[in-house]
Amino acid sequence: MNNIKIGNVTLEQSAALAPMAGVADKSYRLMCREYGAAYTVSEMVSAKGICYSDKKTAELCTITEGERPMGIQLFGSEPDFMAEAVKIVLEYNPDIIDINMGCPVPKVVNTGAGSALMRNPVLAAEITEAAVKAAGNVPVTVKIRSGWSADTLNAMEMAKAVEYAGAAAVAVHGRTRDQFYSGTADYSVIKAVKDAVKIPVIGNGDVTDGKSCLRMYRETGCDLVMVGRGSYGNPFIFEEIRAALEGRAYTPPTVEEKMQIMLRHIRLMLENSKKTEEYAIHEARKHAAWYMNGYYGSAKFRGRCYTLASYEEAEKLADEFAELQRNILHKNQLKNSLNMTNG
Ligand SMILES: Cc1cc2nc3c(=O)[nH]c(=O)nc-3n(C[C@H](O)[C@H](O)[C@H](O)COP(=O)(O)O)c2cc1C
Structure with a gap:
């Protein structure tokens, strides 16, 4: 596996986990x-x-x-506050500081932060410069979108502006702000950014398995790939991607293994929670449902995940789910063997 450098930080050139508020927490x-x-x-x-x-x-x-190497991501629209915030978060000793210039939600955009900065490359550069000055040796990266809207695709201009301001890398989600999370990511914009700047470019959008990760690398020439929703209930995607990059075969976990991993994830959420067990289990519901995605009968089980009230209930549900899948597999094997003897 190759490595890349972002400032003084060495990262393996496989795939990074995207920042996801409300999803990608410590656990x-x-x-x-x-x-x-x-x-x-x-x-x-x-x-x-x-x-x-x-x-x-x-x-x-x-x-x-x-969790390391790990970045802390900040959003804001004022250079002074950004510089002050950088100094404060340095106490947590992040490997990298990342600035969010891609968030599309009105609550953030209406304050002039997140993807609103795509419409103001000068302010974006000023915020980056202030962060870089405050960060000292810690590299500052910026995460952008392809543009605000389809007729204002300015990721290249934005990337050049933040590079000039001292950013150590730029991550590009190949969607416009107008798209939010709909449609498909435009890899040609990521490639255009890669051609426009000298700093490392992190390609992001729609990577869901080893094959799509190889496609992102091939079509954009990016230095690192970043995976968001493709990791929902699927932390093993990073193992799959490493196998694909090394040309190795990849065997996904069995349903029993997946259920054990899901339970471990929930235990971690309980351990790391600063709130009540009830709150942590409530937070874990969506994750449990994601781990059950894509199997026969999973819709019904996913519905049940959203009523989970304790860890013991999660264990019971995981057992039932694994048993259902075992029974289905057994039935299919029987059917196949009958077909073979009849044929
Ligand atoms: C639930 C959710 C929360 C997100 N929160 C953040 C965030 O806090 N900061 C950020 O830069 N991007 C955030 N994003 C965007 C992702 O980092 C990523 O750019 C986007 O999901 C596209 O990548 P994907 O197709 O691999 O999911 C979020 C996305 C989702 C779905």
């Missing part, structure tokens, strides 16, 4: 690192929130060794 990042994610990023943290010493915001910044 999620630990799971993904365990299965080979090259790098993880915190959920987005408000620069202003951290400056006003918001306790909840600070909790998002804590880093354990198992």
Whole structure:
């Protein structure tokens, strides 16, 4: 496996876990690192929130060794607040500081942060410059989209602006702000960014398995791939990607193994939760449902995941699910053997 360098940080050139607020929390990042994610990023943290010493915001910044190399992602629209926030989060010793210039949600965009900055490359550069100055030796990266809308695809201009301001790498999600998460990611824009700048380019959008990761590398020439939703209930995607990059065969986990991994993920969520067990289980519901995706009868089980109220219930559901899948497999094997003897 090759390595790449972002500033003074060496990363394996496989695939990184994308920042995902409300999804990629500490437990999620630990799971993904365990299965080979090259790098993880915190959920987005408000620069202003951290400056006003918001306790909840600070909790998002804590880093354990198992999550490293890890970046802390900040969003904000004012250079001064960004610089102040960078100084504060340096206390958490991040490997990288990332600035969010891609978030499409109105709550963020209406403050002039996230993808609103795609419409203001000068301010984007000023924010980056302020962060770079405050960060000292810690590299600052910027995550952008392809543009605000289909008729304003300016990722190349944005990438050049933040490179000039001192960014050590740029991550490009190949969708416009207008697209939110619909449609498909445009890899030609990521390639155009790669051709436009000298700093490493991280390609992001629609990578869901080893094959699509190879496609992202091939079509964009990017230096690193970043995976978001493809890791839902699927932290093993990073193992699959490493196998694909090394030309090795990959055997996915069996349904029994998957259920054990799901339970481990839930246990981690319980251990890491700063809130009640009830709250942690509530948070774990969507993850449990994702682990059951794509199997026969999974719709019914996924519905049941959304009523989970305790770890014991999760264990019971995992057993039932694995047994159903075993029975289906057995039935299919019987059918096949009968077909063979009849044929
Ligand atoms: C639930 C969710 C939360 C997200 N939160 C963030 C965030 O906090 N910061 C950020 O830069 N991008 C965020 N994103 C965008 C992802 O990092 C990524 O750019 C996007 O999902 C496209 O990649 P994918 O097709 O691999 O999912 C989020 C995406 C989702 C689905």
